[in-house]
Amino acid sequence: MLVLGLNGGIELPHEDLKVFGYGGIAHDSAAVLIKDGEVIAASEEERLNRVKHTGKAPLQTIHLCLKRLGITFADIDKVVITTREQETNLLVRDEFFYRDSLHKNTRELLVDFFYQIDGTKYDPNNIVFVDHHICHAASAHFMSGFDRSLTVTIDGESQEGYAGYIISAEGTSFKILDRISNENSLGSFYISVIRMLGYHQHDEYKVMGLAPYGDPSKFRRMLRKAYVLLPEGKFKINLAWSTALFDFMTPRKKGGPITQEHMDLAASLQEALETIVMHMLTHYQQATGHTKLAMAGGVAHNCSMNGKVLYAGLFDEVFVQPAAHDAGNALGGALFVSNKFAPDKSLEKLQHLYWGSEIQGNEGLEQILKRWERFVSFRKVDNIAEETAKRIADGAVFGWVQGRSEFGPRALGNRSILADPRPAENKSIINEMVKKREGYRPFAPSILEEHVGDYYEMPRTKAPYSYMNFVLMTKKDKQPLLGAVTHVDGTARIQTVSKETNERYWELINEFRKLTGVPILLNTSFNNNVEPIVDSEEDAIASFLTTNIHYLAIGDYMVDKKEVDKADYLHMVPTRLVNSELKKSIGYSAEGTKRTLHEVRLHFGDKYKKAIPEEIFLMLELSDGQKSLDELADELGGTALTKPEIAEHFIELWSLRLVHLRPSERVAALSAKH
DSSP states (O other): OOOEEEEEOOTTTTOOSSSTTTTTTTOOOOOOOOEEEEEEEEEEEHHHOOOOOOOOOHHHHHHHHHHHHHGGGOOSSEEEEESSSHHHHHHHHTTTTTSSSOSHHHHHHHHHHHHHHHSSOOOOGGEEEOOOHHHHHHHHHHTTTEEEEEEEOOSOOOSSSEEEEEEETTTTTEEEEEEGGGGGOOOOHHHHHHHGGGGOOOOOHHHHHGGGGSOOOSSSSHTTEEEEOOOHHHHHHHHGGGGGGTTOOOOTTTSOOOOOOHHHHHEEEOOOHHHHHHHHHHHHHHHHHHOOEEEGGGGGGOOOHHHHHHHHOOOEEEEEEESHHHHHHHHHHHHHHHHHHOOTTTOOOOOOOOOOBOOOOOOHHHHHHHTOOOOOOOEEEEHHHHHHHHHHHHTOOOEOOOOOOOOSOOEEEEOEEEOOSSSHHHHHHHIIIIIOOTTTOEEEEEEEGGGHHHHBBBOOSSSOOTTOOHHHHHHOOOOOOTTTTTTTTTEEEEEEEOOTOOOOHHHHHHHHHHHHHHHHHHHHHHEEEOOOOOOOOHHHHHHTTTTTOOOOEHHHHHHHEEEEEEEEEEEEEEEEEEEEEEEEEEEEOOTEEEEEEEEEEEESSSTSEOOOOOHHHHHOOOOOOOOHHHHHHHHHHSSSSOOHHHHHHHHHHTTTTSEEEOHHHHHHHHHHHO
């Protein structure tokens, strides 16, 4: 049985509607294909359309899933939508007034949508709608391998009106014990407070990393006024309370300096979250007798909280679904329906997350790299793991791209930036060369699973550590050794690496162990600060060339940068993104002077935009995916910008991922002839 799970909105890439898709404000679009209970393919749309947290319709991920088996929608038995039908119908009817289409309900819209993808007239009766939090719960319980579990989902909010479920799961049966209303949302509570720290939705993990620098006692009494712990594991949140903090602290605006006061508030907030969650879990563990816990929902990405749950020893085993945010609902919905309609097919216990795009073999890689020969040198090596390990041990920072990309928010050794975990200065070095992120945020260690107990304090509670889901204490005698991957409080968000599930990455770490005696590498996601984790070979090359990473290891190829100047970039061909627009506006300055603003922006919030000179604007208008920057500049005629200045502007837009740049195939062909 083939089941396709979909999460996300109904906007197409070129659309810029003012309303949103399934589940309220759509984000984290994804598609997951399951065959007889086994995950065949899965990806988030952001990996493919290159816009973080995109809520656009998951067009490219659908294509990825279908291509994996060489099938069409005609072969799909069930398509799963990750919220209830009545909620989606309300949204579709609202969008009726914003779109050219005449769809009156979700099934009509989806049938038409699927037809546009591959010409299949899909049977609307085979579209199944599953409650948002049931999808979260199914993703956790069914992937855990547990027969029985207390399954808890916690997130921001859902269109159905709930921010969490507490479920007693036995086999394939879910008994809902309680629901957390949107009004008492722990996710919304966390966001309401981090606004005082200059952060917003999707920045929660940054504040989690800031918390260990603070003293939770400083705002403990204040935070306790924001929530009430009630009998039977219940609680009540006052979401409006956070505005009272204006009277007791200096709020931080985005990009402003972070003070000790801000660190203290982060620490108090983290403590409050952990207090509430432990209150809830303690009651339901005692009430149900469950010895195993499964969790999902965006709040379950709080690795520090997850670590506290482990060390508390409430449960014998804990499983946190690694793609716990809304993208993981595509997985949960597909699992739920697969089990419902084909209960005789056993569901797989999660072994790994390498379900995304696969890089080409060496022959295909060589052809891709040849197109970039003006900018990179490359050579095939006999043992890529051994050579990479030697260079990392000598201080190099690597982009490492192998096999299929990971599903979810973590780079787990196939789309990673890797470095020596020992020198503490590597944290600042990597931040400066690629991440451009807050200096307080920690990097994660990848450790061979057979050595994890030698370096970390292992809780009595069992858990899979392969997915960077849990923060553990680093053993005190090992903390000085692991300066780059040990946080200020002596903790680490670890990833264990198994030879069975990722042999090449295991071999790399093992080669590093042979050289240094340390079976660990610093692992962070391969991307700069404005883009999602790289997915394709071209993504990796673009990120490599627009950061200061020393080397790229892709497949069996070792790639280095060539010395180039601005003139070399004039041979590049610019391409506008499908989900972008050029915007010209006429307004007035503060002095009342008329002014014209030119900018390029993406159709996903105001975060993705950049003001540009008129000449660059006009060149983008003229771009056709064939002409080089040099040719476009000549076509434009005389400008106030020199050609090197034009190249510099386009390099910046490329670094911001607001345009694509690629080598001209005509120029590459001429170079090959000579």
